[in-house]
Structures are given as structure tokens and as C-alpha cells.
Amino acid sequence: MKFFIDTANLEEIKEANALGILAGVTTNPSLVAKEEGVDFHDRIREIASLVPGSVSAEVIALDAEGMIEEGKELAAIAPNVTVKVPMTVEGLKAVHAFSELGIKTNVTLVFSAVQALIAARAGATYVSPFLGRLDDIGADGLTLIEQISSIFNVHGIDTEIIAASVRHPVHVTEAAIKGAHIATIPFNVIKQLTKHPLTDQGIEKFLADWNK
Numbered sequence: 572m573k574f575f576i577d578t579a580n581l582e583e584i585k586e587a588n589a590l591g592i593l594a595g596v597t598t599n600p601s602l603v604a605k606e607e608g609v610d611f612h613d614r615i616r617e618i619a620s621l622v623p624g625s626v627s628a629e630v631i632a633l634d635a636e637g638m639i640e641e642g643k644e645l646a647a648i649a650p651n652v653t654v655k656v657p658m659t660v661e662g663l664k665a666v667h668a669f670s671e672l673g674i675k676t677n678v679t680l681v682f683s684a685v686q687a688l689i690a691a692r693a694g695a696t697y698v699s700p701f702l703g704r705l706d707d708i709g710a711d712g713l714t715l716i717e718q719i720s721s722i723f724n725v726h727g728i729d730t731e732i733i734a735a736s737v738r739h740p741v742h743v744t745e746a747a748i749k750g751a752h753i754a755t756i757p758f759n760v761i762k763q764l765t766k767h768p769l770t771d772q773g774i775e776k777f778l779a780d781w782n783k
């Protein structure tokens with residue numbers, strides 16, 4: 572499983588990139604809105620120049636025609652821009668059009684296995700099931716990853732599964748076990764992935780012994 576970072580913040584991206592683990596970046600309108608005074612297209616351009624992997628930039632239009640227009644502009648920013656499209660009928664029309672044009676897509680806001688299947692059949696490069704938001708309503712986000720992975724394997728579908736709305740390290744471990752190709756992770760959770768209390772205790776003990 573590869574790691575993407577889920578942020579539009581340049582400092583976070585640079586710091587995570589320094590670890591050598593970043594295969595891509597996902598943004599969404601809420602994450603971009605947190606970056607006050609920033610032009611959306613400029614920010615996507617900066618991110619795409621920092622990280623060579625896929626950089627997801629989301630369309631705002633709700634109709635296919637509008638999504639296609641916005642998506643073409645986003646895809647023209649850099650060759651590694653992936654157009655993020657919501658999981659709707661209009662979104663799938665746009666995904667189909669983008670796939671004909673050779674533009675990569677990330678279908679976002681996926682909450683059921685059948686949504687993932689239909690998005691893949693429409694030509695999505697990636698589908699993004701949202702783990703945390705399902706857990707929040709008492710459903711099971713990780714089971715969804717398992718279901719999508721199993722359907723894609725049985726039917727030889729090469730659309731990649733991005734585990735999204737990741738809230739803690741257990742989501743990351745389990746998403747990897749259950750077959751997600753990628754997890755897109757907020758920076759605070761990426762930092763948590765490096766931590767274990769026994770590592771800290773071990774370092775403390777080694778240093779104490781060394782100083783004796």
C-alpha cells in the first residue's frame with residue numbers, strides 16, 4: 572500500500588515528502604479553504620511541482636458539463652494532476668468523458684461497494700471510500716475496503732482503491748491488510764505512524780546505559 576497525504580498545506584507536504592514516503596497528495600474544497608488567501612490553481616501547481624505522484628484537485632460544479640470544463644483546466648496545470656469528481660450520476664458522466672480524454676480521475680465520497688464498482692466501470696483511475704465518515708455514523712469503513720478490494724480482484728478491475736477519511740494508525744494498518752492500494756492520510760496521522768511507546772522507552776534506556 573502506498574501513502575498519499577491528505578492536505579493542501581505546503582509545509583505539511585514538504586515535511587512528509589522529506590520522509591521519502593509520499594506517492595501523492597489529495598486535496599478537497601474544505602482542505603483548500605483552510606489555506607487562507609491562496610489561489611486554488613496556484614496551490615495545485617505548487618503541490619504538483621513538489622510531489623511527482625498523483626495530486627488530486629476537486630471540481631466544484633455539480634453538472635457533468637461544468638465538471639468537464641473545470642477538470643480540463645485542472646488537468647492542464649500539470650501532468651500529475653488527477654481530477655477529483657464526486658460520486659454522482661453527473662460525476663460519472665464526467666469520469667467517462669475524462670477517461671476518453673486520457674485524464675486521470677479520483678471518484679470521491681464513496682460510501683458503498685456498488686458505488687465503487689460503478690465508478691470503476693465508468694473509467695475511474697481511483698475510487699476513494701471514506702472510512703472515518705462511515706465509522707462516525709456507526710457503520711464499518713474497513714469492511715467497505717474489504718468488499719471493494721474483493722470485487723475488484725474477482726472481476727480483474729485495475730481501478731486503485733484510496734482509503735480516505737483516515738483518522739488513526741489502525742485505519743492505515745487495516746486498510747493495507749484489506750487490500751487498499753493507497754491510504755491518503757492527514758499529516759497528524761502520518762506522524763503517529765512513526766510512534767510506539769516502546770521505541771521511546773528503548774531510546775531512553777539505551778541513552779541512560781550509554782551515559783553510565
Ligand code: E4P
Pocket residue numbers: 577597598599679699701703704735736737755
Ligand atoms: C479524501 O480524498 C478526502 O479529502 C478526505 O480523506 C476526507 O476526510 P475527512 O472525512 O477527514 O474530511
